[in-house]
Amino acid sequence: MPHDNSTKAIVYAFAANLGIAVSKTGAAIWTGSGSLLAEAIHSFADCGNQVLLFIGMKRAERLATAKHPMGYGRESYIWSMMVAITLFSVGGLFSIYEGWLRMGERHEVENAGAAMLVLLIAVALEAFSLKGALSALQDEKGRRGLWQWFRETQSSELMVVVGEDLAALLGLVIAALMLGLTMLTGNSVYDAMGSIMIGMLLVIVAALVGREVHSLLLGEADTAIRDAVRSFLQQQPEVVRVLNIWAISHGNQVMVAVKAELLPDLRVAEAAVAINKMEQQIKSAHNRVNWVFFEIDNSD
Structure with missing residues (x-):
């Protein structure tokens, strides 16, 4: 049952993020928006996340051997840690770097209205993905709050997917706000600041997820x-x-x-x-x- 829930959440997240990534990339190229580019990088990183999580989940299902008599259950934690460190952090640091460059170069944001429309569509898709993840974890979460579940769960795949989706929604809000300020003032520095803020958000989420998965890797008590x-x-x-x-x-x-x-x-x-x-x-x-x-x- 836990693997069935995780698979469902991963499929929801991959489908949503792939559509979002493609639309954001096209909009970022068309408009020159740094916030949208950061969001596109985040969405492609999320697609990679789902692939790695699925691989880890399947490898964890291998049968026990004489060399590994307790099986490979903890392998899913290793792949979840790879997601947290490699994709979240690399995506976050790249977004910060991209925003920093744009702070100095002051790129012009074109067709901002179209960019805002793409962001609103992305919000709807991310909400769909988050709803699927929350539905998948409901049986496990029970009456616990989301933060308590996050701290106590042993389902590292669900933990990562939920962390991704929440970070994505917050990132979209930041991108929309900063793009809106750019449209109102004509100053592209707000758009560059949005890219930096999104990057910082990804790094924070990576640290939180990484801390929890690290505890599971060490052998966490139930x-x-x-x-x-x-x-x-x-x-x-x-x-x-x-x-x-x-x-x-x-x-x-x-x-x-x-x-x-x-x-x-x-x-x-x-x-x-x-x-x-x-x-x-x-x-x-x-x-x-x-x-x-x-x-x-x-x-x-």
Whole structure:
């Protein structure tokens, strides 16, 4: 299900961004608008983002091997990090550079009305893409706010797509405002400032997405599953106390490691039966849990 949602969001985003990129490029060449050129670069970068995310998602689905016994689930994080660093940051820095050059050269913006029309069309397409992404993540997000979901999600593809779409909409607002000021004043410095502001926005989004994906790469705990498993084990008659629990995300799957003290009079065979039963119940209750490792101990 998580991969199905991510695929849907990626397809929506790619279709919208490809149409936007082509229209922005034509309008930027026709009008000479720096803000539109920055937006075109951003949209082409977003198309590249979607291709990389899709590749990473498919590679993460490869079956486990003797060399990689837990599979390749975390590979999607690597490709998401590539998107954040390479495309977001490069697109952002190029936009800043382009705006800086135009600040000095003061290019004339022609056919500004047509450029504004393209921006409005792009807003509609980006809104369509964002709506698709938000719809795809709704089941996972639940009642959490968008920022809380962003900080806690293990779906790096959805995180990147939503970050892209939000940055794109904000960038379009900036481009429209700055182009509007240029039309009103006849001063193209506002258009150049728009390019710089869009670039700074992309760099900020890259930093936020990169920070979250970096945490996933290191092995982020799923606190909801950890707390639920702890509560479940504490209710089991064979468990004296729970000493420690790890619930570590591995792509769309979770590895749970338990260290617990069992009743001292349990025989080995009885303890094995009890542990196997608890492991099966944990997996049944949490479909993301793929591995459960249970250690019996009596000390922290």
